[in-house]
């Protein structure tokens with residue numbers, strides 16, 4: 494039997510959840526246009542749509558909220574956050590933002606010009622869209638192993654350095670205003686990036702004078718994977734590993750809703766004073782003053798505390814064992830997933846589970862809909878609904894290589910029995926997989942279409 498770690502906390506406040514009847518679930522998903530984003534939370538039993546902003550804050554974070562200083566400028570809360578950010582990440586300048594995508598937006602506003610190119614291992618959807626929205630081209634250059642769900646490479650989030658070098662040579666470094674890497678690689682299975690790879694990517698970008706930014710949403714989980722898997726790091730603490738990771742970069746943007754275990758918040762930090770001046774002006778225009786960035790003072794305090802809790806070693810050991818446990822339950826039933834399991838989520842290989850449904854009929858979406866119908870479970874498609882797009886040169890549809898369904902595990906929220914229930918529900922679906930049918934769009938916006946698209950079942 495897979496191992497389930499005892500949680501390094503006990504439960505002090507509970508939030509009731511309810512499984513509504515199968516008939517109610519059928520009505521709810523039809524009314525939602527077969528898009529799980531349009532479901533009402535009250536109709537969901539176990540919500541694995543995202544690990545973003547859905548974590549449970551600790552008693553220390555809740556008490557920090559009471560210390561929040563709501564001054565418009567120069568609040569104490571800002572300085573408490575500043576101290577934590579400088580201690581962990583070590584950049585010269587930082588800005589709080591209301592989410593990760595707000596940090597991406599102001600960074601893209603300043604650095605991305607029409608026709609320029611931004612490489613990464615894999616951009617997440619909001620980063621991808623923020624670059625496209627400014628006329629730039631996001632490019633994904635992760636190692637080939639990332640596309641083989643069975644491959645057990647310990648750092649499947651790594652950048653392919655050969656591809657990156659060739660891409661820079663071909664594109665010309667003058668057309669690349671920044672280079673990125675996402676840790677862990679959310680769009681590719683929550684897979685970590687090794688320290689060696691981060692260091693080499695930085696060296697390569699810097700040899701072409703390209704500033705290097707980390708998308709750091711899950712940096713603490715990445716640090717713990719490095720501790721577990723990379724030679725030379727076993728005796729280092731997660732915070733020491735994190736400090737080394739960021740020492741190679743020129744800046745980072747981050748959604749604090751993941752590893753800082755807050756319900757809202759983001760960060761942007763960098764070393765270049767001229768860029769900082771410009772992003773500050775963008776922040777003031779769109780988000781708020783530089784000392785609160787669209788957040789309440791209390792949110793900054795919860796973040797300052799959460800940044801350290803997300804790096805706690807007992808917490809990280811529990812966190813990564815929880816996803817490993819769920820992966821074990823699914824593996825026992827022969828359910829295909831991206832191996833090895835990532836930190837924050839399990840990614841079901843919907844393409845392999847439903848081989849009879851082609852890309853254009855959205856096998857991942859079909860599985861996500863079925864999970865809701867079977868068990869009141871909400872999960873997120875990461876496949877053609879999210880990423881298929883017309884090629885800007887030829888207009889031909891480009892499909893992603895993997896059709897996935899992500900089961901994102903909120904931090905400190907669900908227990909072992911919730912995961913057992915989930916595994917049992919999936920087991921039932923797999924029995925009747927060949928009967929499942931795909932979907933087609935009845936509405937789809939141009940960018941970030943998974944959020945608001947509507948479907949019809951085929």
Ligand code: F0G
Nearest residue numbers: 543545592593594617619679708710748
């Ligand atoms: N970068 C990564 C790697 C992310 O996973 C996310 C968000 C963002 C940036 C944007 O941050 O939501 O605070 O604006 N990911 C969430 C998810 C939405 O479900 O994976 P945000």
